[in-house]
Amino acid sequence: MKIYKAKDYNDMSRKAANILSAQVIMKPDAVLGLATGSTPLGAYSQLVEWYKKGDIDFSLVTTVNLDEYKGLTKDNPQSYYRFMCENFFDHINIDKKNVNIPDGTQENSDIECERYNNVIRSVGGIDMQLLGIGGNGHIGFNEPGCAFETETHCVKLTESTINANSRFFDTIDEVPKEAYTMGIKSIMQAKKILLIASGENKAKALYEAICGPVTPKNQASILQLHNDVTIVADEAALALMKYV
Numbered sequence: 157m158k159i160y161k162a163k164d165y166n167d168m169s170r171k172a173a174n175i176l177s178a179q180v181i182m183k184p185d186a187v188l189g190l191a192t193g194s195t196p197l198g199a200y201s202q203l204v205e206w207y208k209k210g211d212i213d214f215s216l217v218t219t220v221n222l223d224e225y226k227g228l229t230k231d232n233p234q235s236y237y238r239f240m241c242e243n244f245f246d247h248i249n250i251d252k253k254n255v256n257i258p259d260g261t262q263e264n265s266d267i268e269c270e271r272y273n274n275v276i277r278s279v280g281g282i283d284m285q286l287l288g289i290g291g292n293g294h295i296g297f298n299e300p301g302c303a304f305e306t307e308t309h310c311v312k313l314t315e316s317t318i319n320a321n322s323r324f325f326d327t328i329d330e331v332p333k334e335a336y337t338m339g340i341k342s343i344m345q346a347k348k349i350l351l352i353a354s355g356e357n358k359a360k361a362l363y364e365a366i367c368g369p370v371t372p373k374n375q376a377s378i379l380q381l382h383n384d385v386t387i388v389a390d391e392a393a394l395a396l397m398k399y400v
């Protein structure tokens with residue numbers, strides 16, 4: 157596990173964008189696993205800036221996103237599909253045919269989960285998976301207690317995640333109660349993992365993920381067993397790590 161300490165959110169975003177862009181430069185047809193949330197926004201906007209300057213080309217890149225709220229259509233302002241388009245895909249030259257996100261409108265979870273697992277297999281697996289981390293250690297929407305062996309599955313969101321994500325909705329009642337998420341097994345099969353974190357509200361979860369026991373109580377702790385993990389986090393998120 158390599159850990160890079162960034163000064164602040166902007167520095168974290170630039171460092172993460174550099175790592176993602178190196179992946180695309182070295183493998184123009186890379187499969188990128190992407191994440192939503194506020195943490196990756198700075199990295200996405202940095203990549204857009206470099207694309208506009210002509211420094212990076214996404215025309216051959218394929219993406220697979222971690223998760224999507226169940227019940228939201230693609231054009232719902234709070235859907236992760238819309239989030240990815242507004243913050244990234246609409247500003248770069250990615251071919252939308254190569255963009256993959258779970259389909260929140262598929263009511264039958266078994267059908268959607270099997271479809272998405274097949275998507276991940278059919279693109280040949282993920283070269284680099286970008287991850288944020290929830291305040292309770294969740295990655296994707298794999299909440300504390302989820303079995304590590306799962307592939308894509310439908311989860312009931314915990315109260316803490318519903319509360320945390322309610323900031324994007326008008327009222328808390330509008331936050332969907334379920335989501336489709338890539339499972340830990342799918343995430344662990346990515347060749348490389350890049351986890352980013354910013355802010356003191358992530359410090360405990362990040363510390364436990366890196367230094368604590370590997371336990372489903374902190375889903376990110378499983379990353380200790382992956383052989384190519386890079387963590388880029390700012391000083392506030394690394395506040396409990398004395399020796400980084």
Ligand code: GLP
Nearest residue numbers: 192193194195288289290296297
């Ligand atoms: C959401 C997403 C995660 C994300 C996490 C942290 O629940 N499903 O993929 O990593 O929240 O979000 P943020 O980056 O806004 O702190």
